[in-house]
Amino acid sequence: MNITPPDPGSASWKQKAYRIIFESDTRAGRAFDVLLLGAIMVSVLAVMLESVRPIDARYGPLLRAVEWFMTGLFIIEYLMRLLVVRRPLAYALSWLGIIDFLAIVPTLASLLSVGSRNLIVIRTLRLLRVFRIFKLGKFVGEGEFILTALKASRFKILVFLTAVLTLVVVIGTLMYVVEGGQNGFTSIPKSIYWAIVTLTTVGYGDISPVTVLGQTLASVLMILGYAIIAVPTGIVSAQMATPASPATPAFKQVICHVCQATEHKSEAQYCWRCGEKL
Amino acid sequence: MNITPPDPGSASWKQKAYRIIFESDTRAGRAFDVLLLGAIMVSVLAVMLESVRPIDARYGPLLRAVEWFMTGLFIIEYLMRLLVVRRPLAYALSWLGIIDFLAIVPTLASLLSVGSRNLIVIRTLRLLRVFRIFKLGKFVGEGEFILTALKASRFKILVFLTAVLTLVVVIGTLMYVVEGGQNGFTSIPKSIYWAIVTLTTVGYGDISPVTVLGQTLASVLMILGYAIIAVPTGIVSAQMATPASPATPAFKQVICHVCQATEHKSEAQYCWRCGEKL
Amino acid sequence: MNITPPDPGSASWKQKAYRIIFESDTRAGRAFDVLLLGAIMVSVLAVMLESVRPIDARYGPLLRAVEWFMTGLFIIEYLMRLLVVRRPLAYALSWLGIIDFLAIVPTLASLLSVGSRNLIVIRTLRLLRVFRIFKLGKFVGEGEFILTALKASRFKILVFLTAVLTLVVVIGTLMYVVEGGQNGFTSIPKSIYWAIVTLTTVGYGDISPVTVLGQTLASVLMILGYAIIAVPTGIVSAQMATPASPATPAFKQVICHVCQATEHKSEAQYCWRCGEKL
């Protein structure tokens, strides 16, 4: 993370606050993280419940109060973060900084216009702040492990996805022709949508083939989808099973001229068997 | 397991009974386990069939008789277990002890009030007793192998599940906005439910997108769900493929007394850095 | 396979026929296998098409003729097999022998009574004969590889399936209570059926939860189903990644008393470094 701690010469309250807000190696820092997690959860839950009409009808004002209270907290927190880091702009423009900002923007925006519905999405984006918690001890390595494996597999997965998309477009079009634009296969994009639903084994059943040829083609697609899931799975499994450090040659290709011993550490200067200079 | 065998100085019938009830290395012990397995199956089956109206109408009294008979057996068994262990309270409060107790409580409770339906769930919980059987020879290691792998992967899986839940909340909300609260996407929680149904490739089809944008978004979610199943799979595969005992250290635990170099080959007699005799 | 070749002293035509029918290392043997494969396919196809009413109405007599012709071939083949093996009874009672016999029985049985529908299932069982083909060269090792991995994992998979079944019974019952016997959850067995449909990510949608609590519970089950698929996958992957020969200790625990060299092959009698007797 590119978050810079405050200047060592700065006020001591700043340094203390930085440790609490940004770090989690102190008791207060961990408590802050847990509280933040709770606040995020409660505020996202409030947004979600507000969309349920019967609940909104009864608890609407309460939910909006919770929303405003939480936003208030997030504003204070955001200002605190800006205050204690050494380079506030760098923080504000970092990924985490933008997410922190997005957590307060929609509620504020609703003051101006009468809250557009679309802002709800941005409101739930504050859930992304949960990932802040993963700086907590044990999770750092684990999250990185997954990301590293996915990163190392990204080209393989991209090739796989291209193959899947091509397959889905070709079979979708074929299906459009086979089912003759009937039975829900009313256009090629819709048929491709069906092919995706089928290949990924989701299978809503909102569109399903009716003709014999269509069902045969669908069967082929299903078995393909069932079998080729093995490809991304295999890629990631193989990647994760590979040790992180890609076996830098641990030994150098040198033979001791006295005792002929091999397998000297790559940085060795003396033979491990007879002590002779290599 | 924290089940304590009876005091070695206690009556010999107690020790015999303990071996039969708690252990499975004798013929009688194995027979007891098999009988117990049968009793559990029959009693759970009786509970299940009682809920099918036409069967209950015809065989209701029989099913209830079976239920009572089995509960009688379980009560006797439970008392026996309490009797033969050295510390009955420790057993009664252990996981297995609680499950054994739950197996008899609902039927007894139905004597007092006229059996609340909710007790049915507790009744089927007695199925958990089946796991007692896994102390039988071959299964111990296998069950432990799976649990160990899952335990070792628990933080990785937790990170993965957090990512999945965040994704599902954000896409669910997006879908609520995109489909405009129509076509079954009547609230955010319902849209999130749909997103889970889709991402996990279950795909009931009780709710499915109708708008073009919604179907596009759904396609993305499906392909994501199809691809990221590779992550937990990869985690557990990699974990299981890793040998339980990590490679024996190839280097010996010796520090050169001259240059403080470590990581000497286990068979080294001279320091690889300074050539000093180790 | 426990199929015994004919007595070496028997008629040479028998030995020839045996090589053609049972083996596939000759040109004629391979041709026979391919013909057999074709005959099986055609006859199963005929059975399948007979069940489609419009096709049966038009081509019924033709399909039945094909069926009879193929059965005739299978009868001749079966008699030939009985004739050329050394111990006909051992063959007739072997797995492959029973499958070969089942391939001819239903058509013959239909002569006596007017062909019960249930015999159709036995008719398609002749498809199992396809696995005969896998004795062909390359496939032997591959099929065995899969079977060996599954066999080695069978206890782990059994433990996994027991856990899955317990989960499905408990959650099914819970759902029966939660949805109050409504919305298709009319009995515990039906609710368990729904739980299986959901956990395995099949998701027909013929039964799906309607209450909020039910949908929440269903979400948990779906995510569980999505995540725990990693367990059998991991088991089999790890098993298959493990080399077949389980690393018998290749070296013996002996140190040469002259040069102290270790890592002697387990059957070595002389030191590989100095040539001294071990």
Place this chain on the structure above:
Amino acid sequence: MNITPPDPGSASWKQKAYRIIFESDTRAGRAFDVLLLGAIMVSVLAVMLESVRPIDARYGPLLRAVEWFMTGLFIIEYLMRLLVVRRPLAYALSWLGIIDFLAIVPTLASLLSVGSRNLIVIRTLRLLRVFRIFKLGKFVGEGEFILTALKASRFKILVFLTAVLTLVVVIGTLMYVVEGGQNGFTSIPKSIYWAIVTLTTVGYGDISPVTVLGQTLASVLMILGYAIIAVPTGIVSAQMATPASPATPAFKQVICHVCQATEHKSEAQYCWRCGEKL
């Protein structure tokens, strides 16, 4: 790829064009590839949108203009390719050459007859040209890695698919008998279609069992489908986890001239069996 560069003695513009069109190690070559990718996307998108009635009604002429423009480009490109390779016929008959040709044929064919719908499928086949892009740097190795793993696993996967197909035919037929030709199980082929939908965990729900026995059988099939997905996944994972170059032989290729023993440690100087100097 079997595309032959132009004769070294040929005109220099030819050689330049070859490098741009067929290679991607120059800036112009990469730009050409990106342009080609864009042209393919736009032209396939035009084909897809043309099938959506409301869009076709409004933008039909525009879409057809785009289609013709792109086809014009593809024709020029195709002629260029024919012109610059050393052996045009070999290119024209290669896989890539045929795909390049198919990209221009349907639009031309529509000049003669009034474009049959079936030609749409061939039109989307031009998407296969996207794979040309994968000759770009990083992707070559990755695509090959996946193909190699799939190729190495092809016999295992074939055995697996045969087992799956047999299972699906037998259970499909069983289901046809069990459900008595009712509830959508109107013929064996349809029941097999249902079995594929279920085993692959797609689960449309257009056909689903209603009888108790049918639902029980379906449950078994679902759990089977859920469990045996582990097989192809395991095969490919194990294949991909295996290093391409099998472990360098730990033994040297030397036969003892006295006792003919093999498998001498790579550093051995004396025969481990007879102690003779190697």
